[in-house]
Structure formats: C-alpha cells, structure tokens
Amino acid sequence: MTLSISPDAPVGATGRRPSVDLKRWPDVALLPRASALRTAIARRLVERALARLPLRIRHGDGHGRVPRPCTPQDGEPTLTLHDPAAFHRRIGADGLIGFGESYMAGEWDSDDLVGLLTVLAAHVDDLVPAPLRRLRGLWAHRRPLRDRSTVEGARDNIHRHYDLSNELFALFLDPSLTYSSAVFDTLPATPDALAAAQHGKIDRLLDLAGVGPGTRLLEIGTGWGELAVRAATRGAHVLTITLSEEQRDLALRRIDDAGVAGRVTVELRDYREVEGRFDAVVSVEMIEAVGAEFWPAYFTALRRLLAPGGSVAVQAITMPHDRMLATARTHTWISKYVFPGGLIPSLDAIARESAAAGLDITHDTGFADHYAETLRLWRERFVKQPDAVDALGFDRTFRRMWELYLAYSEAGFRSYYLDVRQLRLVATGQDTEASW
Structure with a gap:
C-alpha cells in the first residue's frame, strides 16, 4: 500500500502544527518539551536500531538515505521522515507514544505501513540495547489513574x-x-x-x-x-x-x-x-x-x-x-x-x-x-x-x-x-x- 499524504506544514516557532486541531489533539498539535540532549540520545538510539533492520529510511526531499552499509533489497518497507527533528524530539520525550503522535501529525509516512510496523514488532526486543531497558522509566509514562x-x-x-x-x-x-x-x-x-x-x-x-x-x-x-x-x-x-x-x-x-x-x-x-x-x-x-x-x-x-x-x-x-x-x-x-x-x-x-x-x-x-x-x-x-x-x-x-x-x-x-x-x-x- 502506498500512502499519498503530503508532508504536514512545518512546525512554527511556537512548536505547533498549524494543520492539527489544538483543542482536539493538544499533544499532537504541540511538540513536547524535550532537552536537546534527550532528543540527541533518542536520535542516536533510533538510527542505530533502524540501521540493523530490513527497512529503508528516506527524508522528505525524495533522496533516499539508508543508514547501513548493505544495499536495501526490493520489497523492504520505507520510513519517510518529513520532519526528522520533530520525530526524534517526540520519541525522546514520550517513547512509542511520541512515535504514534508523530505519525498523527504527519511527520512520517511509509510506502508500506503494515510492512514497516511488522518489521518493528518482530524486532521489538532488539530496538533498545539491553543495558538501557532498565532505564525505561525515564521516558515511559505511568497509566493515568x-x-x-x-x-x-x-x-x-x-x-x-x-x-x-x-x-x-x-x-x-x-x-x-x-x-x-x-x-x-x-x-x-x-x-x-x-x-x-x-x-x-x-x-x-x-x-x-x-x-x-x-x-x-x-x-x-x-x-x-x-x-x-x-x-x-x-x-x-x-x-x-x-x-x-x-x-x-x-x-x-x-x-x-x-x-x-x-x-x-x-x-x-x-x-x-x-x-x-x-x-x-x-x-x-x-x-x-x-x-x-x-x-x-x-x-x-x-x-x-x-x-x-x-x-x-x-x-x-x-x-x-x-x-x-x-x-x-x-x-x-x-x-x-x-x-x-x-x-x-x-x-x-x-x-x-x-x-x-x-x-x-x-x-x-x-x-x-x-x-x-x-x-x-x-x-x-x-x-x-x-x-x-x-x-x-x-x-x-x-x-x-x-x-x-x-x-x-x-x-x-x-x-x-x-x-x-x-x-x-x-x-x-x-x-x-x-x-x-
């Protein structure tokens, strides 16, 4: 399946997605607070994790970039990042909730959404290095009472x-x-x-x-x-x-x-x-x-x-x-x-x-x-x-x-x-x- 959704409007100076209804979707319309260090760590971890998986990364300018030495094989799903900075900031602040909210905001797409998510689900235990899994509580939120x-x-x-x-x-x-x-x-x-x-x-x-x-x-x-x-x-x-x-x-x-x-x-x-x-x-x-x-x-x-x-x-x-x-x-x-x-x-x-x-x-x-x-x-x-x-x-x-x-x-x-x-x-x- 190919998605034909145009990249969302860029985030404004206030960190807000102008195309997202703020009242309905406050945590999607506004980028979360996250330090530059936390965002950088998230970016490093995400890029290293994705580099080991059978998928491709592309940026919104249409030029493919594959963060691994081998050549991608035909049929591998593609993750297109329209706004990499916002994508990594959301993950740095909110983990997988941020991953989902980034999709809702239009900051990433895929030519095969199910294929991409199937790869991620199949390797869920490999995405975060074992020593860092003990730090899960730093970004994972508790369920609301x-x-x-x-x-x-x-x-x-x-x-x-x-x-x-x-x-x-x-x-x-x-x-x-x-x-x-x-x-x-x-x-x-x-x-x-x-x-x-x-x-x-x-x-x-x-x-x-x-x-x-x-x-x-x-x-x-x-x-x-x-x-x-x-x-x-x-x-x-x-x-x-x-x-x-x-x-x-x-x-x-x-x-x-x-x-x-x-x-x-x-x-x-x-x-x-x-x-x-x-x-x-x-x-x-x-x-x-x-x-x-x-x-x-x-x-x-x-x-x-x-x-x-x-x-x-x-x-x-x-x-x-x-x-x-x-x-x-x-x-x-x-x-x-x-x-x-x-x-x-x-x-x-x-x-x-x-x-x-x-x-x-x-x-x-x-x-x-x-x-x-x-x-x-x-x-x-x-x-x-x-x-x-x-x-x-x-x-x-x-x-x-x-x-x-x-x-x-x-x-x-x-x-x-x-x-x-x-x-x-x-x-x-x-x-x-x-x-x-």
Missing part, C-alpha cells in the same frame, strides 16, 4: 471508544457489524468472505459453549448484537450486557429486525453487576478491556454466574507474558488514544487467574493469521473512504490515528507478537467435552 476499569471507569473507557459513532464502525466492518477476529475457511481472505467468516467464528464459540434450544446464555459484551441474534435463532434465551449506549440502541433495533426480540434481553450493565446462573457464558474480545487489576473479579464473576455443568467460551487477544508485564506498567499509544484502561493478557495470566477462580481451560485454539486478515480487510475499506469519515465529523488527524491503529494491530498479528485464541472454561473438576 482515571483509566482504571472500576465500574464507573469502565463505562467511561468503553464510551471513549465504542460510542465514537455507529456509522464510523459501519464504514469498515462487514454487514454483521462484528468487531472481532473472523475465522476464514481459506487464507488469504477476500472481502466477500468476511461476513461468512464472522458467522463461522460466532458459531464456533456457541458450539464451544454448548448453546442450543433452551440454553440460558449470558453474553458479556454485546457489540452490535450479532452473536445474540445467532444464539437466539438456535433457541437460546439470551441476556447480553454492554456499557455502550450507542451499541445497545443499535443492537436492540437489529435484534428486533431479526425477529428474535422475545428471546434476547439487552442491558446496560457491568459484568460485576450481573446476578443469576447461566448454562453458558460467552465473552468475545472483552477481557482486553478489563485491566489486570480486575482480572480476578472478571474470572470470579464467570465462575459465580455459571450453572452446574455449564461452559464458558472466551475469545481473547493474547501476547507473550514478558511483554505483557512490561506493557502493564506503562501508558502506551494504544491506551492513550484507542483503548483506555485495557491490557492484552498473556495465556499464562488467563490460566492463572481462571484457575484461581475455580475454572479449568479444556479447549484452546489460536488463529493469529486470521486476525491479521480481518484487520487488513477492515483497514483497506477504511482508508478508501476518507470523505465518508470526514462527513461524520472526524478530521485528518483522526483518520491517521485510526489507520495507524488498524495497521499497528495487523502488524502485531503478522509478526506473532499478538495472538487470538478461543478458550473453553468449565468449573474445576467438571468432566465434560466440547461439542466440536
């Missing part, structure tokens, strides 16, 4: 992402409005295969949880209602909960249109507030928003809500345990701009927390390649519709932020820095098999 996923905090965090606009999500999702990884029959996937692949993913989860006629099902995280509809058409009685008012309102309309309103109840409710017992519980890519502090409460709720003989089916994004531990301590670009309060768990963390709550994992399947393809299809559809995004009230800075989010996520799965898994959990000691 306001982002903690308490009952009230979780509502605000969900609102900041999922209540952006139903119309925005409809621009790039398939007609089922399913905002999680699909499972395709074949890879690479074609755009017209996405809806069926999303239905296939949902059906796998429902099978994993044993959902059929008469099943009392709890869904934690409604989305826009597609899983609840498919469960209800199987004859299940569904309680689905969400913290997003916009999702709730649209899900109710879609459930009514599907003719299953009598079998589905949609409530604005936190998972910690649900009462009752259910034959099956399904939660799709919701644990990532819970936050490590509240994982014990999450798994305890799953166990408390599960009726004897019941099953839990969870779809979860995961990352390696050591990377999870490092990420948990810091405020990242994703947590600042996309998913406040969340943390992607490791499989080890899920196993430990679920066991502590009295749940055993009896099924585990990973499919990172399928999420990479899902994200590719979403991203390609999103970037083709800038005018439609603008018409919804979003600006160029938002479009660059959202494109980077989708590309960054896709790169995580292509490099296997991230994985996505479907898990089945049952009460400890329960002897039962999955139905597929």
